[in-house]
Amino acid sequence: MSASQSAVRSRAEAVKVSRTFDWLILFTLFFVVLGGYHIHYMLTGGDWDFWTDWKDRRLWVTVAPIVSITFPAAVQAVLWWRYRLPFGAVVCILGLLLGEWINRYMNFWGWTYFPVNFCFPSNLMPGAIVLDVVLMMTNSMTITAVIGGMAWGLLFYPGNWPVMAPLHVPVEYNGMMMTLADLQGYHYVRTGTPEYIRMVEKGTLRTFGKDVAPVSAFFSAFVSILIYFLWHFFGKWFGGTSFTQSS
């Protein structure tokens, strides 16, 4: 093509073309990232995210933030560092939550008939907002990893507490003490998932008192910081524009 030619005939057309591409890019990025993030999250933290009786104070709090900070870190590495768009983490979480909510309604409830208040997804939005705001305010990957990553881990349980608290109240059923969430799992039988493979709090952390969730959240925050660093660089690589020369 000629180096002196423009593909558009006026500034107005250039603006229109540019805005149209913005929408096409946003749509594509949103749904492709949604797909990759969702398959990653469902297969690394999914069981804790699917069912309320897995949403305990120890493993859910530990696993979910660690495995979910990955894609937000990678997408921030492109959206902020190349375009100064301060919503990399939020757009990832919006995508993940959209994919999850559609699935829980259409398939968990619509196909296999589990009630939505037994299989709703975890809320990751508070951590995502903080992660984006820290990056926007500091313009520093290191501070975002340390402060934002820590907030990501620490905010997860409080961010879900208003939804989960009513399901963690104790009930006595056939002479046994359990939570309402456990009772849901007891009634809605998952034939392929017998009770003995459920990985939930076993009580050993109570050796230090009853502070299970805070200890788990701090451990999760620590690992989230490390994962953020790692995935930031993954994101930089995935955002590359390099070509391999054919031999």
Add this chain to the structure above:
Amino acid sequence: MAATTESVRADAAEAPLLNKKNMILGSLLYVVFYAWVRWYEGIYGWSAGLDSFAPEFETYWMNFLYIEFVLEVSTAGILWGYIWKTRDRKVMSITPREELRRHFTHWTWLVMYAFAIYYGASYFTEQDGTWHQTIVRDTDFTPSHIIEFYLSYPIYIITGGACFLYAKTRLPTYQQGLHLQYMVAVVGPFMILPNVGLNEWGHTFWFMEELFVAPLHYGFVFFGWAALGVMGVVNTEVIAIAKLLKKDLA
């Protein structure tokens, strides 16, 4: 003025930069087709999909599998063959406006890829989780697998391959070699399909319970990361389009 009038006439007669009709029809194709698939699952999953030894399973599910195999191979062959056969042999000498038009067509393909990836990696994959954690499997070809692995995954592979081939055969931007991140974005999700081999081998060998986060599934996770390669495609496209527009859009 006469020349201007001619030019305006020529503009009016030429093809639009973005063919919205193709975009809408393509999107509807995915959405309506998958709505029908979901309806089929809802009806025949429970009534004919619980026992792989039952005759109705053969009728409603194995036949579905055989038909989709044939259609997928045919579609891939025809579509990829057509894009390759009709490639532009003088791609480096097209006008900037034609190049911009082709970028729009390329993005129409990428939007279709977004639909295909969403349905494959998100919708039908998590759906498989709830099916298997609820119904005990007695075959590799369960109703959810026949849709997830052997329908929705091939469809995004076909769509992704078409995107890549279109870019490679019609856009000057992609003529300097093979775009690494684009290949990752297309080949990575493609590798999820061969990874089904590991998955089914493991499920058959151990006949284990349905823990969705089991390490056996981590191959899917690894190749799912490759979807992030779309960010490299976006960056390349933004650079190319900005060069074509040559306008200060601030």
